[in-house]
Amino acid sequence: MKKLVLSAVALLPLAVLAQKPFTINGDVKGLKTGDKVYLVYRAAGEEVTDSAVVSNGKFGFKGTLAEPARGNLFLNKNPYVNRPAQGERLDLASLYIEPAAMKVTAADSLKNIVITGSVVNDDEKKLKALTKSLSDQMAAVNAQYAALSPEERKVQEKVLRDKYMSLQEQVKPIQLNFAKGNPKSYISLSALSQLASEPELAADVEKAYAALSPSLKATQSGKDLAQLLAAGKATAIGAMAMDFTQNDVNDKPVKLSDFKGQYVLLDFWASWCGPCRAENPNVVKAYNTYKDKKFTVLGVSLDNPGKKDAWLAAIEKDGLTWTHVSDLKGWDNAASKMYGIRAIPANFLIDPTGKIIAKDIRGEELQTKLAEVLGTSASK
Structure with missing residues (x-):
């Protein structure tokens, strides 16, 4: 059994605290002797x-965890190391790993495993049963979209996207009710973490x-959720934007409060983020239209350690001529944690007094909001 841990050395002392053992014993009859099963998870x-080599359909893993972790089993290829070829289908299974003696069994393949000895996976199965009808409908929408020609997608994309999002909205109260009814379940904590970024559910999530x-x-996940809920309150529309300092592209410290007296679009992004790069032309348009009306952008990059060159190259290539800062710590960026950022692109529109007046406005919504606040600019 070969194990690879990719992490900063400074995290190791924290990682060994309150660790408990887990085992996973697999028995999948359809696997061949000599096959390799990969287990990938984040903890x-x-x-x-x-990784473990299969013998007569059997394989096993063991390790330690402080709390349950989401993971995947892959047969014969770790897709995070070796990208699958186009059209290649992997035999895989998703599961929670928890400090327990777990068993996974199937007659044929990983994708059909049955998990026993795990309370967390049992609870996830219960929640999935509650949302199965909606999940099946979402899968059908995805299949319908995938079957369309490029021309048909142009016509039907918005309708199908709206239908999919409507179904997603119907899942949220089911997740919330599960959390309310199962206060000892790790799946409840996971469900609330997914819902915590929904402003209209904030009060209910906090109560649950x-x-x-x-x-x-x-648990660390519990503490992270508490921090996220606090950040949600602190970054609600009408709240005063929290000040922070990070270095700019020339390693000079810049404060958010340096821009007081202007409208500021606080924009969280990264050079590696495809959706961010796709949104950048819209931000450029907004900046060029309103930069002479006391409007600016402060970009905060979630680029990773040692990737300053990639950050700078993206700024130049995308024509982002406003101020940029980063501590180059990826998702551990201090400002992004302060603001409860869990997905990018993300932004906050801050007025000259430092008050948040809008958040997560993109595309035409950004242009409309700026026109409402600043009027039509003569600068094009």
Whole structure:
């Protein structure tokens, strides 16, 4: 068994605290002797990859965890290391790993495994059963879209996207009710974490979180959710934007408060983020239209350690001529954590007094909001 842990050395002392053992014993009859099964999961801020060779359909893993972790089993190829060829289908399974003696069994393949000995996976199965009808409908929408020709997609894309998003909205109250009814379940904590970024659900999520068991709230995920809920309150529309300092492209410290007296679009992005790069032309348009009307952009990059060159190259290539800052810590960017950023692109529109007046406005919505606040600019 070969294990690879990709992490910063500085994280190791934290990673060994309150660790408990887990085992996964697999028995999948359809696997051949000599096949290799990869287990990939993220725990305590570390990306962990383990592998096991199959013998007579059997394989096993063992390790330690402080709390349950989402993971995947892959047969004969780790797609995070070796990208699958176009059209290649991998035999894989998604599961929670928890400090327990777990068993995975199937007659033919990983994708059909049955998991036993795991309370967390049992609870996830219960939640999936509650949302199955909606999940099936979403899968049908995806299949319908995939079957369309490029010309048909242009016509039907918005209708199908709206239908899909409507179904997603119907899943949220089911997740919330599950969390309310299962305050000791790690799946409840996971569900609330998914819902925490929904402004209209913030009060209900906070109430459900307060009712969770103390042991759940004491996990790192529980603490992270508490921080996220606090960030949601602190970044609500009408709240005063929290000040922070990070270095610009010339390694000079810049404060958000340096821009007080102007409208500021606080824009979280990264050079590696495809959707961010796709949105950048829209931000450029907004900046060029309103830069002479006390409007500016402050870009905060979630680029990774050692990737300053990639950050600078993206700024130049995309024509982003406003101020940019970063601590080059990826998702551990201090400002992004302060603002509760869980996906990018993300932004906050801040007025001259420092108050947040809009958030996550992109595309035409950004242009419309700026026109509402600043009027039509003569600068084109």
